[in-house]
Amino acid sequence: MGQGALIPLFWFYLSIFFVQILLSRMKGIRIPSILAYLFLGILLSYYGKGLFHQEQMKWLDGLSEFGLYYLMFLSGMEIDLKSLRFQKGVKIRQNPLIIGLLVFAGSALLAFLLGTRIHQIDPSIKSWMIMLILLTTSLGIVMPVLRETGVIKSQYGQLLLTSAILADLITMIMLSIIGGSYHTGFTWRQASAGLLLPLTVIIYQAILRLRKTSFWHKEFHKNSVFRLQGLLAVLGLYGIITDMTGSEAILGSFLAGFLLASFHLHDHHPFKEQLEGIGYGLIIPIFFVMVGFRFNISEFVRSPEALGWVPLLLSTAYIVKVLPMMCLGPILGMRRALAGGFLLSSRMTLIVVAASIGIRLGVINKGIQxxxxxxxIISSLLSPMIFSMSINEPS
Incomplete structure (x- = not known):
């Protein structure tokens, strides 16, 4: 790393700090931080080209990739295992898991049909990749909005939360399997990715037993640094295994977070706050800033092909989420069903990840990405506002 290689990082963190100050001052409009980081990256790329050299930016790609894995880890932590269990004594039409699976199945069918149509428009674009892109949602947006509107504990809120969790989890697994086997074919190496799930159970049981020992109370329980290093070791173990199996490392990171979620850490638990502080304050912003930095807005504006894809992809992104939710109109009421469909159409994290994987596999083009x-950006701004306005209107 040559002289001045850290200069871009210094500029990034200085800019991120001022962005946070700006966001804290905006009381009337709530803009997700990750969306602000994307805008920041675009601005730095457009106005700060003279500040950075290509050689200085290369090593930041590695830090950005780790930020992605850490983001997937924190996303796994957000999963409420109780919402993924069958609830005995609850009618099928009131069971969040069953309804969530039906909504996802409806979305998958529509996404497949629309993906096939887009493939007919441009045969170089694989329909299954478009399907996975359209199936994504943003748990990181859905959960805070449900909390802010005060419906997260209601049956309606749990239904939307479960639907978002299923969309993230199933799409993550499909992305990992297909992404790892697309070029090489599905071999024993990819099949060994199935070991991740039993490995998660084994590690969970091992940690439960470790927590009963004096070692845990003397070292882990009292030493926060040692506890953090142990957790990062587990994250590293999942990364190594996913690399050995040829699957996407995002799945291993997600399952590592899913493992930690099984210990039911409350929102203000010191350890959880420490992990989130490191992620959202230090590592994850770099991923989104770099995504925006690599986004060439001048080239995009001058590209009729890329501009032409926006209205088509935006409309299909809403269709695959809103139409299945409309089928729940008789149960939820049409206004609440529509509002939920728009909220589930919020996309930020996983859709960007899916597009990045699609480019790497060569199954979509730069214009689509x-x-x-x-x-x-549009759905993350528009969808929460539509939901908040709809849910706050009198019935």
């Missing part, structure tokens, strides 16, 4: 980023 740029259009996906624009769709993520």
């Amino acid at each position: 740029d259009a996906v980023i624009v769709v993520a």
Whole structure:
């Protein structure tokens, strides 16, 4: 790393700090931080080209990739295992898990049909990749909005939360399996990715037993640094295994977070706050800033193809979520069903990840990737506002 290699990082963190100050001052409009980081990256790329050299930016790609894995880890931590269990004594039409699975199945069918149509428009674009892109949602947006509107504990809120969790979890697994086997074919190496799930159970049981020992209370329980290093070791173990199996490392990171979620750490638990502080304060912003930095807005504006994809992808992104939720109109009421469909259409994290994987596999083009980023920005701004206005209107 040559002289001045850290200069871009210094500029990034200085800019991120001022962005946070700006967001804290905006009381009337709530803009997700990750969306602000994307905008920041775009601005730095457009106005700060003279500040950075290409050689200085290369090593930040590695830090950005780790930020992605850490983001997937924190996303796994947000999963409420209780919402993924069958609830005995609850009618099928009131069971969040069953309804969530039906909503996802409806979305998958629509996404497949629309993906096939897009493939007919441009045969170089694989329909299954478009399907996975359209199936994504943003748990990181859905959960805070449900909390802010005060419906997260209600049956309606749990239904939307479960639907968002299922969309993230199933799409993550499908992305990992297909992404790891697309070029090499599905071999024993990819099949060994199935070991991740039993490994999660084994590690969970091992940690439960470790917590009963004096070693845990003397070292882990009292030493926060040692506890953090142990957790990062588990995250590293999942990363190594996913690399050995040829699956996507995002799945291993997600399952590591899913493992920690099984210990039911409350929102203000010191350890959880420490992990989130490291992620959202130090590592994850770099990932989104770099995504925005690599997004060439001048090239996008001058590209009729990329501009043309935006309205098509945006409309299909809403269709695959809103139409299945409309089928729940007789149960939820049409206004609440529509509002829920719009909220589930919020896309930010996983859709950007899916587009990045699609580019790496060569199954979508740069125009689609740029259009996906624009769709993520628009849906992340528009969907929460529509939901909040609809849910606060009198019935």
